[in-house]
Amino acid sequence: MHPAMEAWPEVTSATHLAGACAAITVAVSLLGQPERFCGAGRKLALALACTGLWSLSVAAQGAWGMAAQAMLGLRNLSYLLALYHMFASDGRHRQVAQVVPVLASLVLVDVLGPLAHILEMRLDPASMTKDATYRLHILIAMLGVVGSLVLVHNLYASASNSARQILRWPAAGLAVIWGFDLNLYTVAYLAKSWPGELAALHGLAVLGLAGILALGASRRRELLAIRPSRTVTFQSLSLLVIGAYFVAMLGVAQWLALAGGEWARWWEFGFLIVAISGASLMLPSRRLRAWLRVKLSKHLFQHRYDYRQEWLRFVQTIARNGADAAPLEKRAIQAMADMTDSPSGLLLTPDDQGDLVLAARWEWGALDVPSPALGGEASAFLTAQDHIIELDVLRQGDRGIKGEGAIVPAWLLQEGRAWALVPLQHFGRLVGVVVLTRPPHDRPLDWEDFDLLRVVGQQIATYLAEHQGQTALAEAAQFDEFHRRIAFVMHDIKNLASQFSLLARNAERHSENPAFRADMLVTLRTSAERLNHLVARLSRYGGTVERLEPVALPDLAQEVAKAFPPAKVQVVAPEDCVVLGHRHALEQVLRHLLQNGVEASAAEASVLLSISRDGAQARVEVIDSGHGMSAQFIRNRLFRPFDSTKSGGFGLGAYEARELVRAMQGRMAVESREGLGTRFIIHLPLAQRPADSIIEKVA
Structure with a gap:
């Protein structure tokens, strides 16, 4: 033995x-x-x-x-x-x-x-x-x-x-x-x-x-x-399912070996190959794992979510820091999407006009989001109702419980991956909206989803509002420092202008050589005008203009284009398009946008300056085919003063351009895709009424 x-x-x-x-x-x-x-x-x-x-x-x-x-x-x-x-x-x-x-x-x-x-x-x-x-x-x-x-x-x-x-x-x-x-x-x-x-x-x-x-x-x-956690339960049952599958597979193979006659070995090996291949394709499937997780949560647990685990993961995602950490806006999307197993999402935040525009995207780079993404009516509705919108219900023709079907745009309903809109409310103020994509195992939202997403949305809104407050304080501190420095510069420039003016007056009285006197006067007056013009320009950094008057946009566009190399700027404009604005401010805005477009584009590429009528407004577009900008950069850095990507830059160009457009009763929007290019869109009122010929502006 x-x-x-x-x-x-x-x-x-x-x-x-x-x-x-x-x-x-x-x-x-x-x-x-x-x-x-x-x-x-x-x-x-x-x-x-x-x-x-x-x-x-x-x-x-x-x-x-x-x-x-x-x-x-x-x-x-x-x-x-x-x-x-x-x-x-x-x-x-x-x-x-x-x-x-x-x-x-x-x-x-x-x-x-x-x-x-x-x-x-x-x-x-x-x-x-x-x-x-x-x-x-x-x-x-x-x-x-x-x-x-x-x-x-x-x-x-x-x-x-x-x-x-x-x-x-x-x-x-x-x-x-x-x-x-x-x-x-x-x-x-x-x-x-x-x-x-x-x-x-x-x-x-x-x-x-x-x-x-x-x-x-x-x-x-x-x-x-x-009390086994959901993770342990899911993994244990997954192993049981896998084990049961292989036991059944071996049982069928053994039965084929006994009942298959002379072809038994062929049947046995053929079945094993098919079964193992099927298991290799099905078991790693994300959709299968999501379906199994939903079924386990539904039938084995009192609640769908393991709230302790979800909260720990939420905090870990939001609090992630370091050089490789994503921006807060992107982390906020991920923290909410992880709870519903959504593979991607968007964050829309209010702009200065009250519209909701794209602020960040997470794992959803292919979607073309218009500007604005949601109009002012949608922003007002979500602020008043604080209602989570299930898009699949609206796609079935239902107007929704609270009439939300009227405020959801067509592009969002046509995007089949969009699943839910979650408003982010902070003390009655709409901080933003998260758009979630449908999870791998599609399912309708239930009361537990609504409760969890509403609470998580409020928490994310608190983080975003606090971040915005800290950013505003930092910008205010930078403005204070800039104002202190510019005050000294303004003082010195004003003194120089006064000295040149006095010199010009004395020269008129005491100079005996008429030719010398004439040349000196021209030189001094030119210098004084330039210095005074510089003082006026520095005084306009707050985004104000002296007055509004009719400006012929096509003529101004051609004049600005001549400042660039030939064929570098292509102008497309009607013969007559007169807007109510300030010529020097408009020239400054166009020069800045065209210069940025030229610098961002390849050496052989050109920048398009397009002017057209849009109802009672003129539409100015500056389009380049450069490297483009991310939604995160546009939202958080493009118009932020003192934040420049250029070495030695002040970061005031885009900010000043937008403020000047606003001072002329216009508005500026930006559409950009990384690797494709950027489009700046300016809307200005047309000078159509005689009463609009000259409007005094108060600084």
């Missing part, structure tokens, strides 16, 4: 002796706690004592000894007695009509099985070696175990929620011992011989039963409660 086989009897004795000690110890402790387990404490103590004696009998004589078989019958009968007492504790033995007949049948099986075995051993021991007799005994034992497991299931399933907290311990313990028995008898029946190696571990099942009942009887069992 192989040495490893000779060790199994010792293993049998060791495990069963350990199980006997544990069972008898717990039985003694339960004798003093009759109220435990719905008053079945002493009945379970009796069952544990019988289990301990059965384990001792197996260790001494083996599983098929007469003493062991007799104690096995007593063990099972004591389990049934404890089960009936637990059913009877709240009157369910009268309500569940199947309990008494099942109990009676199981008692009969547990009495006849060991009794028949004992009689055969006394009358004809050789009969036990016959295959038919052996399999009959195993079938009777399996019948008793299956019926007992059904009874345990009914005990727990029909109990109230409060009773389940008590009955889960004995139910789990009995499921362990009878579950092991079922596997043991199944293997014994299929193998047509007693599996001594597996039976040697029977004592470990007794240890499990004793340990579970000991935990249930402990007065501090609440501290030992095991």
Whole structure:
């Protein structure tokens, strides 16, 4: 005999002796706690004592000894007695009509099985070696175990929620011992011989039963409660699904090997290849994992979300810092999208006109978002209602619970990936809107989604509002520093202008050479005009102009284009387009935008300056094919003073251009795509009425 086989009897004795000690110890402790387990404490103590004696009998004589078989019958009968007492504790033995007949049948099986075995051993021991007799005994034992497991299931399933907290311990313990028995008898029946190696571990099942009942009887069992997280549950069940798949696959392959005839091997290998290939394609699927996660959350947990885990992940995403950390706006989108398993999203924030424009995007670079993305009506609606909009409902033709269908633009409904709009409210002010894409496993939003997204939206709004406040304070500090410095510059320039003016007047009085006097006067007056012009320009950094007057845009555009190399700026303009503005301010705006476009474009590329009428306004577009800008940069850096990407730049050009356009009662918008180019759009009022010829502006 192989040495490893000779060790199994010792293993049998060791495990069963350990199980006997544990069972008898717990039985003694339960004798003093009759109220435990719905008053079945002493009945379970009796069952544990019988289990301990059965384990001792197996260790001494083996599983098929007469003493062991007799104690096995007593063990099972004591389990049934404890089960009936637990059913009877709240009157369910009268309500569940199947309990008494099942109990009676199981008692009969547990009495006849060991009794028949004992009689055969006394009358004809050789009969036990016959295959038919052996399999009959195993079938009777399996019948008793299956019926007992059904009874345990009914005990727990029909109990109230409060009773389940008590009955889960004995139910789990009995499921362990009878579950092991079922596997043991199944293997014994299929193998047509007693599996001594597996039976040697029977004592470990007794240890499990004793340990579970000991935990249930402990007065501090609440501290030992095991609550698996959703992650552990999902991973465990995923492994079970994978294991079940491969077991089924091997079972079918074995069946094909037995039933396939001469082509059996071909059928077997072909099936294995197809099954393994299918598993390799399906198991890594994100959609499959999302579907499984939704089903587990729906059927195994009271709530869809693990709020503790979601909050920890939310804080970790928002608080991420470092050189490689994404901007706060992008992190805000990701933090919300992670909760609903959305693969991407957008953040829209209000501009100065109250429209919602693109501020940031996360993993959604291909979408072309117009400017503005949502109009002022949508912003006002979301501010007043604070309502989460489910876009799939609107796509079905429904106007929505609060009439939100009227404010959602067509481009958003046509984008099939867009799933929900979540407003971000901070003390009654709309800070922004997050657009979420649909998760891999598509599903409608429910009350739990709405509650969670609303709270998360409020938290994100707080972070964004605080960030905006800090940014505004930093800009104010920079403005103060700039004003202090420019005050000295202004003072010096004004002194120089005054000195030149005085010099010019003195020269007129005292110079005797007419030619020299004339030349000096021209030079001094020109210098004085330039200095005064510089002073006026510096005074306009606040975005004010002296007055508005009619300006011919086509003529001004051609004049500005001449300042650049030939063919570098292409002008497309009607013959007559007169706007109400300030010529020098408009020239400054166009020069800045064209200069930026030329610098951003390739050397052989040109910049387009287009002028057209748009109702009662003129539309000016400066279009380049340069490297473009991200929505994040446009929103947070393009118009921020003192923030320049050029070495030595002040970062005032785009800011000043926008402020000058606003001072002329116009507005400026930007559309840009990284790698494609940028379009600056300016709207200015047309000078159509005589009363508009000259409007004084107050600085």
